[in-house]
Amino acid sequence: MTGYDVTNSAAVIAVSPPLIANLARQAMIDEVNLTPKPGLVDRDNSGAHRDMDLALFMCSIDAITPWFSQFYQLGYEHAWRPAAEVLTIIRPAGIACEQAMFSATGGVNTHKGGIFSLGILCVAAGRLSALENALTQRSLCRQVSEITQGLVARELMMRRHASTAGERLYQRWGLTGARGEVESGFRIIRQSVLPFWQRHQPDDRCLHDALLRLMAVNPDTNLAARGGLQGLRFVQRYAQNLLLKGWNRASLEQMDRALIARNLSPGGSADLLAVAQVLSALVY
Numbered sequence: 001m002t003g004y005d006v007t008n009s010a011a012v013i014a015v016s017p018p019l020i021a022n023l024a025r026q027a028m029i030d031e032v033n034l035t036p037k038p039g040l041v042d043r044d045n046s047g048a049h050r051d052m053d054l055a056l057f058m059c060s061i062d063a064i065t066p067w068f069s070q071f072y073q074l075g076y077e078h079a080w081r082p083a084a085e086v087l088t089i090i091r092p093a094g095i096a097c098e099q100a101m102f103s104a105t106g107g108v109n110t111h112k113g114g115i116f117s118l119g120i121l122c123v124a125a126g127r128l129s130a131l132e133n134a135l136t137q138r139s140l141c142r143q144v145s146e147i148t149q150g151l152v153a154r155e156l157m158m159r160r161h162a163s164t165a166g167e168r169l170y171q172r173w174g175l176t177g178a179r180g181e182v183e184s185g186f187r188i189i190r191q192s193v194l195p196f197w198q199r200h201q202p203d204d205r206c207l208h209d210a211l212l213r214l215m216a217v218n219p220d221t222n223l224a225a226r227g228g229l230q231g232l233r234f235v236q237r238y239a240q241n242l243l244l245k246g247w248n249r250a251s252l253e254q255m256d257r258a259l260i261a262r263n264l265s266p267g268g269s270a271d272l273l274a275v276a277q278v279l280s281a282l283v284y
């Protein structure tokens with residue numbers, strides 16, 4: 001691992017990956033393999049992307065997921081610190097993980113948001129474990145929110161010059177993107193997805209339903225970056241309509257064609273689907 005060498009950290013213990021790291025890896029694999037997935041990379045096509053495919057996503061996942069154990073370990077080691085100090089401590093590892101992703105993908109941004117959301121989740125799990133708190137949906141999301149409190153104000157509200165898509169979209173339309181979702185403790189997942197998680201359904205139908213529920217409400221900065229607020233609303237309304245009327249594989253394939261034709265990719269909702277799958281494995 002270049003850039004951020006964790007092997008010299010005395011605190012790093014050679015242990016099997018913690019449960020949360022394994023859950024996060026499996027969730028990333030299940031997300032990209034879910035098919036069809038409107039506008040997104042899946043087993044059938046690359047959605048609204050010309051620079052990535054399923055194989056590239058698997059390379060990205062292999063590069064990223066070893067870091068999840070490091071994130072967990074960092075949360076564990078620094079559990080004695082106030083939550084407000086943790087993000088500064090873990091950011092270098094997060095950025096190093098992004099670099100590992102870019103090295104594996106030849107510079108293509110496959111999982112920048114996924115690294116942030118799932119990475120913070122792993123840090124929070126390590127922190128809870130060190131404090132001997134039970135790992136539940138509520139305790140984990142509360143811990144995620146505590147670690148990132150003030151992130152939107154610090155990094156979006158007070159920033160004068162935008163350097164990323166997310167920062168530009170905040171200045172233009174007030175969209176808080178991944179930062180807002182994480183700082184809320186994954187509110188959209190807690191309120192719009194987990195209460196409806198259909199465990200008794202076949203896996204694909206459960207994940208498709210969850211993805212539509214995310215698309216229906218998530219202010220996804222990827223959609224806004226590609227299609228403006230009109231593009232974001234188009235996808236939200238389309239998903240709301242399918243949830244209202246009922247959907248099947250054919251209607252998802254039709255939505256896929258509609259989003260591809262408009263160059264719309266709900267990448268943020270794809271990341272949140274992986275987060276939702278991890279949380280669904282925990283008790284409430």
Ligand SMILES: CC(C)(COP(=O)(O)OP(=O)(O)OC[C@H]1O[C@@H](n2cnc3c(N)ncnc32)[C@H](O[C@H]2O[C@H](COP(=O)(O)OP(=O)(O)OP(=O)(O)O)[C@@H](O)[C@H]2O)[C@@H]1O)[C@@H](O)C(=O)NCCC(=O)NCCS
Pocket residue numbers: 049071090091093094095098108109110111112113114115116117119120123164165166167176177178179181218219220221222265266267268269271272
């Ligand atoms: C905190 C950062 C990650 C913020 O980055 P940024 O300033 O860019 O802000 P956002 O746009 O808000 O977020 C970046 C990615 O997060 C995903 N996302 C978007 N909206 C949401 C949402 N509402 N909730 C959750 N997540 C959201 C999305 O990521 C996915 O889409 C990307 C692929 O799609 P694509 O359209 O191809 O994207 P591009 O390549 O950029 O466009 P094209 O050029 O192809 O047209 C992919 O990243 C998916 O994951 C957003 O893109 C960052 O600043 C940061 O701090 N990073 C350091 C890491 C860190 O701190 N880690 C700590 C934890 S260990």
Ligand SMILES: Nc1ncnc2[nH]cnc12
Pocket residue numbers: 031032037039040041042047049110111114265266267268270271
């Ligand atoms: N399957 C997918 N396609 C495009 N962007 C994504 N970001 C996360 N998962 C994705």
